[in-house]
Amino acid sequence: MELLAAAFNAACAVDHDSSTSESDARDSAAGHLPGSESSSTPGNGATPEEFPALADSPTTLTEALQMIHPIPADSWRNLIEQIGLLYQEYRDKSTLQEIETRRQQDAEIQGAADGCPSSEEAPEEDEGEEEEPASPPERKALPQICLLSNPHSRFNLWQDLPEIQSSGVLDILQPEEIRLQEAMFELITSEASYYKSLNLLVSHFMENERLKKILHPSEAHILFSNVLDVMAVSERFLLELERRMEENIVISDVCDIVYRYAADHFSVYITYVSNQTYQERTYKQLLQEKAAFRELIAQLELDPKCRGLPLSSFLILPFQRITRLKLLVQNILKRVEERSEREGTALDAHKELELVVKACNEGVRKMSRTEQMISIQKKMEFKIKSVPIISHSRWLLKQGELQQMSGPKTSRTLRTKKLFREIYLFLFNDLLVICRQIPGDKYQVFDSAPRGLLRAEELEDQGQTLANVFILRLLENSDDREATYMLKASSQSEMKRWMTSLAPNRRTKFVSFTSRLLDCPQVQCVHPYVAQQPDELTLELADILNILDKTEDGWIFGERLHDQERGWFPSNMTEEILNPKIRSQNLKECFRVHKMDDPQRSQNKDRRKLGSRNRQ
Structure with missing residues (x-):
């Protein structure tokens, strides 16, 4: 045991100068971690002279891991099969624990700061800036789910596994390595929970014989898309993760597997998620127009297998999983040694997942944006020279009604509602179109300008009438001239939102x-x-x-x-x-x-x- 302990201490040594209070929410969510040393364990500074057996001992974590026996395949598969949570429940519990742990950390350190004067010197304040009085925000109660307090929810930690408890490895590993093990273990077990939910979506809903008779093949294809491909990839992915877990009770790495699947197999997620717009629309139409579909789905959702979760929560699973997987890899990346092989592998996996998530988001946006642009084009009537609205590189950023100030500048002080008239703005990523709403849900366009030639300036408060008023300058409008509009929003937030969208490079109150x-x-x-x-x-x-x-x-x-x-x-x-x-x-x-x-x-x-x- 002393030889093994020395090997692990040499492999897992960390810098203890860093403050333990800076560990993030998931560190505490893993529960109380055992100490990094036992009474019979040599310290990190052990040398071959002090411990002769150490001269021939492994000096890397990978070599040290070979000295720990693997988890029997039957034991690990039994653990996976006994995961009692659907992915929706697993994910909710994990995130709520993360939130609550951050709250506790925040409250503990804030309470300590309130109880005793700080020994640190306060930073110098910029001249001319007034310090805002500290007013801690009211803590609102979190939505509670029974899983948080249910001891039988089977939400396991790596360190709670019987094989881990009996191996003595918790007395050897450094706390930082235990946290890393928990992060990798969460990725594996959450994938098992995700696969369990996907399997339920397919077996309980998609393959239901009554549902097959109700749905036209095209409707079924849009509703379930390529979920069979997604489930097949998840099954193979989980199998490789299981094999890695079976190799050793101390997990060597998982990000190399994530990287390979993200690069070679996760394109099935892009196909599924890109169909989301049509999927949501078809689902709503089926609920509204087909009573048989609505009644059958309600009946299937009541089955205890579904845990009270609706079909819609199962249909969105692939999109939730691919985004969550990126966050789980981030969580691993925060814990690996800097400039190590495991850090490089985690960075590579994270980059590949970012590409997949970005492609998924772009797929969803492309579908919805195209339809939206076609709809807007049909509603516009041009009083000026027509501007082509539909473009593959154009999308809507904001639209809405504002009040335009009319009359000469000398009339600004008049206290009358006639001072303003309604106009409607369509702001795209590269173009502003200014309209007036006309009968028939139509919009008459009377001015436009490239977005890059817009300037927004807040007007100082000049009374109730001119509250929430800002100035919009078009450096070059549809007539190739400069134009100025004085616009009034319905609230302060609406004014700031318009100004932020109209002038994206405008300075914000706080830094980016x-x-x-x-x-x-x-x-x-x-x-x-x-x-x-x-x-x-x-x-x-x-x-x-x-x-x-x-x-x-x-x-x-x-x-x-x-x-x-x-x-x-x-x-x-x-x-x-x-x-x-x-x-x-x-x-x-x-x-x-x-x-x-x-x-x-x-x-x-x-x-x-x-x-x-x-x-x-």
């Missing part, structure tokens, strides 16, 4: 993620939100976002850390992260995940064969 500053106001999502407008951002539970701007009436303009997507969302869907150490750690981890290849890694990448390991 790309500024590389190590602190910025942050929030985490505690209630999921689905975007209602093109300029809004859909939020998933546990998303972390930098705050770029916010309004007094409850809207935030934010930038999500894991993919740098920007958009507006209601502030009551999130809660602020108050602890600056946690905010800084979140940013540092994202910088690491998204860092560019350094020269050393670029040289090593060509020499490294993915998945190569010394296995016996």
